[in-house]
Amino acid sequence: MDDQTEHGRSACEEHGWRYGGTIPEEVSASRFGRKERAGWAVLTQMVADREIGVLIIWEADRGSRTLTQWSAFLDLCRETKTLIHVVAHERTYDIQRRSDWKVLADAGIDSADFSEKQSDNIARGKRRAARQGRASGMPPYGYRVRYSEKTGGTAGWEIIEDQARVVRAIMIAVGKHHKPVKSVARFLTEGGVPSPNGSAWSVNTVRYIARNCQYAGLVRLPDGTYAERKEQKDGAEWPPIVTRADWEAASAVITSRITGPRPGAAIHLLSGLAQCECGGIIRSNGRGIYRCVTGNLNIQEGWLDEVIAHSVCSWLSRDDVSDLYIADDGPRITRLKKELTELTERRSSFRKRAATGKITEDALQEIEDTLTPEITRLERELGTVRVVPALRDILGADDVRAAWDGYTVQARREIVAAVTGIVVRRVPRTAPRSVRYDPLTRVAFDWQAQPAKRGPGGRDPVIRET
Numbered sequence: 001m002d003d004q005t006e007h008g009r010s011a012c013e014e015h016g017w018r019y020g021g022t023i024p025e026e027v028s029a030s031r032f033g034r035k036e037r038a039g040w041a042v043l044t045q046m047v048a049d050r051e052i053g054v055l056i057i058w059e060a061d062r063g064s065r066t067l068t069q070w071s072a073f074l075d076l077c078r079e080t081k082t083l084i085h086v087v088a089h090e091r092t093y094d095i096q097r098r099s100d101w102k103v104l105a106d107a108g109i110d111s112a113d114f115s116e117k118q119s120d121n122i123a124r125g126k127r128r129a130a131r132q133g134r135a136s137g138m139p140p141y142g143y144r145v146r147y148s149e150k151t152g153g154t155a156g157w158e159i160i161e162d163q164a165r166v167v168r169a170i171m172i173a174v175g176k177h178h179k180p181v182k183s184v185a186r187f188l189t190e191g192g193v194p195s196p197n198g199s200a201w202s203v204n205t206v207r208y209i210a211r212n213c214q215y216a217g218l219v220r221l222p223d224g225t226y227a228e229r230k231e232q233k234d235g236a237e238w239p240p241i242v243t244r245a246d247w248e249a250a251s252a253v254i255t256s257r258i259t260g261p262r263p264g265a266a267i268h269l270l271s272g273l274a275q276c277e278c279g280g281i282i283r284s285n286g287r288g289i290y291r292c293v294t295g296n297l298n299i300q301e302g303w304l305d306e307v308i309a310h311s312v313c314s315w316l317s318r319d320d321v322s323d324l325y326i327a328d329d330g331p332r333i334t335r336l337k338k339e340l341t342e343l344t345e346r347r348s349s350f351r352k353r354a355a356t357g358k359i360t361e362d363a364l365q366e367i368e369d370t371l372t373p374e375i376t377r378l379e380r381e382l383g384t385v386r387v388v389p390a391l392r393d394i395l396g397a398d399d400v401r402a403a404w405d406g407y408t409v410q411a412r413r414e415i416v417a418a419v420t421g422i423v424v425r426r427v428p429r430t431a432p433r434s435v436r437y438d439p440l441t442r443v444a445f446d447w448q449a450q451p452a453k454r455g456p457g458g459r460d461p462v463i464r465e466t
Contacts, residue, residue, distance in 0.1 A: 070108035175249030421446035
């Protein structure tokens with residue numbers, strides 16, 4: 001910093017400028033920097049107030065490596081007629097000149113690209129280290145850095161058992177019992193369990209822990225898959241706190257809460273899942289009656305829920321039913337995921353080009369109309385070869401009905417939605433009670449793997465392959 005200040009003073013003497021002071025700043029100019037740039041705010045305000053005639057900087061990329069911020073600053077300098085002297089260039093730029101503006105604007109693009117490239121390299125190094133089983137970066141809650149007794153350097157992470165027990169409890173509560181994260185956070189706070197930051201447990205903290213694949217000894221790869229850690233010959237360790245199955249279950253529940261109905265929100269088993277024979281969707285009226293949206297059907301909610309529970313549990317208790325829903329279709333999943341990733345990346349690339357004006361909005365719309373339906377088709381096809389955690393769990397239960405009774409309504413809905421379609425038939429109001437309450441007469445099932453159900457806004461709830 002002293003050397004840069006000295007060069008700035010020399011430039012003032014050489015050009016006859018009056019030295020007005022230095023605005024020091026140690027904070028990164030990159031968009032990835034997390035600390036507030038107090039010096040940059042002061043500088044911007046001084047330029048806006050026309051208190052600076054000539055701004056002296058060491059390098060053009062030391063202004064800002066955020067492209068939009070640098071571009072706005074150049075516009076401000078042009079408006080206030082502030083000159084910019086770059087010491088490394090040994091040149092003073094007047095932004096009112098198109099050629100000078102272009103030089104500094106191009107420098108801003110190069111600086112932003114450098115930051116992006118540097119970030120990619122760091123992220124790539126972390127992923128490589130994780131794939132090799134080496135812990136990198138700050139350890140999450142439940143771990144601490146372990147140091148080598150020989151070298152004194154970092155030798156991986158080690159588990160903090162008191163915190164690890166909390167992590168396991170969160171995974172089980174969210175993944176297996178489908179407890180809402182808000183109630184989990186409240187339970188931990190009321191129980192006096194210290195949180196990662198020492199304050200009350202928040203919904204975001206519980207959600208972060210439940211979705212963090214590091215607790216299962218995994219790292220997420222760019223293609224959406226996960227790599228497991230490997231044992232290191234030099235003793236570096238990254239021990240998992242929970243099993244992969246427990247993490248997958250918790251992650252799936254949390255993700256479905258974001259993209260679909262909240263696990264604790266549903267209170268009616270069949271609302272939106274069952275269908276009247278006329279084609280209308282059946283919903284609860286909130287007073288113990290399921291009704292078709294067309295008004296063609298009324299049926300007792302409690303009775304129909306019990307029919308569905310008995311029928312589903314009887315079906316899932318069969319010895320041969322697991323193969324119907326949990327098929328060994330790994331190659332197909334791999335192919336579908338590859339195709340989906342390629343199309344999604346292509347669409348993203350076209351959107352970026354449109355954002356920079358390289359393709360027109362009309363051309364982008366044509367591309368969207370072509371790619372989006374195909375992406376949707378692949379997403380739905382991929383959903384048919386996967387299984388929701390609740391279904392996988394109940395298929396492995398010794399007593400299916402006991403497991404069913406222990407689930408939340410949302411978990412039961414996930415099971416029903418995955419294993420069967422349901423059509424409720426109408427009968428005349430004058431029909432005998434034996435007919436009106438005959439399960440074989442009133443309810444028809446479609447016992448086969450169902451496509452993934454759609455969430456709010458047409459989004460698919462996220463599910464994991466077995």
